[in-house]
Amino acid sequence: MAFLISNAPPVAVLAGNPNCGKTALFNAITGSRQRVGNWPGVTVEKRQGTTTLESELVTIVDLPGTYTLGLGALDEKIAREFVVNEHPDVIINVVDATQLERNLYLTIQLLEMDIPMVVALNMFDEAKALDLQIDVDRLKKHLGIPVIPTVATKKQGIHELLFETARLITDAKRTYKHVGRIPDKNRIPVMKYAALEAEIGRLEREISLKAVRSSGSNAHLSLPHRWYAVKQLERNPNTLDIITKARYDRAAGIADSVIGQNLTADEITPSQAIDRLVLHPWLAYPIFLGIIWLMFHITFTFSQPIANSFAEFFAFIGAYVNNLLSSVGTPAVFNDFVVNGIIAGVGAVLEFAPPIFLLFMVITILEDVGYMARAASLSDRLMRAVGLHGGAFIPMILGFGCNVTGILAARGLDDPRDRLISIMVNPLISCAGRLPVYVLFAAAFFTEKRGLVVFSLYILGIFLAALVARIFSVLIKPDSASIFVMELPPYRLPRPGAVFIQTWERGREFLVKAGTVILTAVSVVWLLANLPLGTGPGDPNSYIGRFGTILAPAFRPAGFGDWKAVVALLSGIVAKELIIGTLGVLYGAGTVYGTAETGLIYAIREAFEPLSAYAFLVMSLVYIPCIATLVSIKRETNSWKWMAVSVVYTVLLGWILAVIVYQVGTFLVH
Amino acid sequence: MRPSGGLIPLNALEHRRAAVVVTLTGSGAARQKLMDMGLTPGAHIAVEGTVPLGDPIIVWVRGSRLALRHREAAGVLVSSCPQQYRWGYRRSHRPKR
Numbered sequence: 206m207a208f209l210i211s212n213a214p215p216v217a218v219l220a221g222n223p224n225c226g227k228t229a230l231f232n233a234i235t236g237s238r239q240r241v242g243n244w245p246g247v248t249v250e251k252r253q254g255t256t257t258l259e260s261e262l263v264t265i266v267d268l269p270g271t272y273t274l275g276l277g278a279l280d281e282k283i284a285r286e287f288v289v290n291e292h293p294d295v296i297i298n299v300v301d302a303t304q305l306e307r308n309l310y311l312t313i314q315l316l317e318m319d320i321p322m323v324v325a326l327n328m329f330d331e332a333k334a335l336d337l338q339i340d341v342d343r344l345k346k347h348l349g350i351p352v353i354p355t356v357a358t359k360k361q362g363i364h365e366l367l368f369e370t371a372r373l374i375t376d377a378k379r380t381y382k383h384v385g386r387i388p389d390k391n392r393i394p395v396m397k398y399a400a401l402e403a404e405i406g407r408l409e410r411e412i413s414l415k416a417v418r419s420s421g422s423n424a425h426l427s428l429p430h431r432w433y434a435v436k437q438l439e440r441n442p443n444t445l446d447i448i449t450k451a452r453y454d455r456a457a458g459i460a461d462s463v464i465g466q467n468l469t470a471d472e473i474t475p476s477q478a479i480d481r482l483v484l485h486p487w488l489a490y491p492i493f494l495g496i497i498w499l500m501f502h503i504t505f506t507f508s509q510p511i512a513n514s515f516a517e518f519f520a521f522i523g524a525y526v527n528n529l530l531s532s533v534g535t536p537a538v539f540n541d542f543v544v545n546g547i548i549a550g551v552g553a554v555l556e557f558a559p560p561i562f563l564l565f566m567v568i569t570i571l572e573d574v575g576y577m578a579r580a581a582s583l584s585d586r587l588m589r590a591v592g593l594h595g596g597a598f599i600p601m602i603l604g605f606g607c608n609v610t611g612i613l614a615a616r617g618l619d620d621p622r623d624r625l626i627s628i629m630v631n632p633l634i635s636c637a638g639r640l641p642v643y644v645l646f647a648a649a650f651f652t653e654k655r656g657l658v659v660f661s662l663y664i665l666g667i668f669l670a671a672l673v674a675r676i677f678s679v680l681i682k683p684d685s686a687s688i689f690v691m692e693l694p695p696y697r698l699p700r701p702g703a704v705f706i707q708t709w710e711r712g713r714e715f716l717v718k719a720g721t722v723i724l725t726a727v728s729v730v731w732l733l734a735n736l737p738l739g740t741g742p743g744d745p746n747s748y749i750g751r752f753g754t755i756l757a758p759a760f761r762p763a764g765f766g767d768w769k770a771v772v773a774l775l776s777g778i779v780a781k782e783l784i785i786g787t788l789g790v791l792y793g794a795g796t797v798y799g800t801a802e803t804g805l806i807y808a809i810r811e812a813f814e815p816l817s818a819y820a821f822l823v824m825s826l827v828y829i830p831c832i833a834t835l836v837s838i839k840r841e842t843n844s845w846k847w848m849a850v851s852v853v854y855t856v857l858l859g860w861i862l863a864v865i866v867y868q869v870g871t872f873l874v875h
Numbered sequence: 876m877r878p879s880g881g882l883i884p885l886n887a888l889e890h891r892r893a894a895v896v897v898t899l900t901g902s903g904a905a906r907q908k909l910m911d912m913g914l915t916p917g918a919h920i921a922v923e924g925t926v927p928l929g930d931p932i933i934v935w936v937r938g939s940r941l942a943l944r945h946r947e948a949a950g951v952l953v954s955s956c957p958q959q960y961r962w963g964y965r966r967s968h969r970p971k972r
């Protein structure tokens with residue numbers, strides 16, 4: 206009871222199955238007063254917001270959607286631990302009225318925790334359309350708590366729901382004032398486990414005794430002792446079986462008694478009809494590819510003009526500020542730092558904004574519609590070969606556009622291990638930023654076979670991603686059953702308002718958090734390239750140049766032990782496209798790619814031979830992902846460790862492959 | 876609906892044939908996950924079909940559709956009923972009192 210002790214606002218949590226309309230309800234309750242974040246230490250999205258109930262501020266926390274509060278998957282653990290440790294003041298249990306049986310399984314588990322609770326009987330419109338004739342009063346009686354029919358998407362029933370929530374909070378407060386603590390309610394337990402009751406009773410007494418002995422009060426056990434007793438039995442597989450079955454049977458029994466109509470259609474349901482097409486033996490994959498293509502198209506092509514105009518805008522601002530500062534007479538180094546460090550850095554961040562927002566929009570729509578589960582089922586066969594799960598496919602595909610978007614798309618994966626592996630191997634997929642590098646070198650050295658060379662690098666990337674995924678999937682033990690069981694939710698039309706809110710919140714959160722780091726990193730690299738004073742990006746005496754000179758010998762076995770090539774790779778860490786710009790500067794062939802391209806081609810022909818050029822390309826493909834990608838890895842795994850792992854393994858792998866290419870190639874030629 | 880057939884693995888069940896889950900052969904977290912998704916002994920179940928390439932299969936249980944792999948479905952032993960399964964939402968299928 207957080208608010209009874211401190212002055213913090215009361216906390217209400219939303220709990221429910223996936224696809225029960227929890228997000229829609231959350232939006233309906235909090236409106237725009239919400240934030241997307243992460244649960245501490247993990248990568249699962251956490252949404253939190255506030256609303257005002259009877260002029261009192263209430264915090265609303267959206268728990269991850271789960272089918273159960275068991276000991277298994279991460280989502281379940283988060284949901285369970287939040288309720289146990291934070292002891293929210295009210296639980297709003299969102300129940301999909303069209304899926305009573307399955308949803309009540311969770312409801313029963315929540316009821317066992319004996320926290321003030323109200324059921325939002327959501328999708329009530331759909332239940333009506335299906336003519337299920339749900340007897341709400343009877344459901345109320347069965348559960349012993351208020352049940353409010355809601356239609357989250359039309360904001361129906363929200364008022365009543367909040368009214369009940371406020372009432373439960375006031376009640377708790379009043380009892381607390383009177384009695385000084387929340388009394389043990391000693392309600393009749395919702396669940397009786399026939400054969401296990403004796404054992405539960407014994408454990409319960411044991412737990413009570415221990416609690417009294419250890420602290421003199423039972424204050425540290427926030428839930429009823431019966432709950433801990435049942436939890437203990439859940440640790441034993443045999444009793445867990447009995448408990449699970451008993452709960453599901455109870456859920457089925459309740460569903461049975463409150464549903465008036467025995468709706469057994471002989472015809473297929475509308476979603477089945479759509480799936481006849483979406484999962485059609487011949488059409489499924491063309492449709493799948495079409496949707497992926499569309500996703501690409503929207504994310505990268507539509508965003509291009511916007512991104513370009515941002516780039517132009519920042520170039521303009523840069524030039525303007527440069528003029529301004531020159532006229533004021535500040536030192537040239539300072540001007541350069543402001544223009545090429547800070548302003549270019551902000552520009553680099555904002556250039557990411559359009560594709561990221563569009564990607565989040567597409568993902569939100571596909572999730573909302575229900576296609577994600579189908580896409581995962583369709584690609585499961587393929588992904589299983591590398592030890593992953595069907596859902597890992599879309600992040601891989603998006604990686605071809607940009608690894609940042611690919612890594613973000615891994616949010617769609619439920620299993621934390623699958624998600625981690627997808628994030629870790631994504632940088633091996635050739636993003637669009639590497640293409641200019643490939644094209645330049647291919648044009649310089651492999652004139653007639655250039656298409657083949659570029660293609661081979663793409664294939665190499667895919668192959669390495671599959672290989673490394675396989676290795677990670679062996680190394681990282683599954684912490685839960687990594688089996689593929691996925692609900693295929695009914696198809697639903699997306700709602701523009703909800704898509705907008707979610708896209709905005711996800712995108713905003715990413716840009717704010719990642720943006721600050723990208724900006725810092727860009728500034729640091731600028732400083733390294735321009736310090737000590739008097740040096741510049743092309744100067745071996747600049748810090749980055751000295752660093753490159755030290756590292757250069759390590760790349761001699763790969764055929765490009767020239768400090769300039771190494772410095773180009775170093776600056777490529779900021780963004781892979783910069784490899785070309787840097788080579789341009791270093792070989793004095795003009796700074797910008799495109800204008801002095803021919804000059805640059807000439808220059809690199811001098812500096813490389815075909816074999817070392819190919820080794821260099823392999824290195825460019827594999828080594829350290831760009832800063833934005835690294836930052837995303839850090840953000841999405843919530844761990845510096847995994848970011849470090851990705852730096853180390855990609856450098857090693859890239860180096861080894863480059864050396865192999867060069868050495869084996871040299872050997873074959875001679 | 877009363878099961879009449881012998882025990883067969885779920886992935887070998889004729890499409891659309893109504894059946895009842897009898898037992899799960901697996902163990903540990905995988906077994907629990909299946910049970911949490913509603914595949915408990917006594918649950919009514921049917922296979923709707925497969926996705927292209929034949930795996931995973933699509934299963935109806937407790938009023939919703941699940942995709943699950945052959946490998947996992949093989950561990951769910953069911954007994955088939957004489958009649959066909961009727962799609963869509965339905966009350967639980969236990970015999971009427």
Ligand SMILES: Nc1nc2c(ncn2[C@@H]2O[C@H](COP(=O)(O)OP(=O)(O)O)[C@@H](O)[C@H]2O)c(=O)[nH]1
Binds near residue numbers: 224327329331700
């Ligand atoms: N008809 C109807 N659709 C709803 C209702 N609530 C949510 N939805 C839709 O159900 C889908 C899943 O909802 P969402 O809020 O994303 O579910 P979550 O997975 O529980 O967060 C979305 O397409 C919503 O538009 C409702 O009360 N009635």
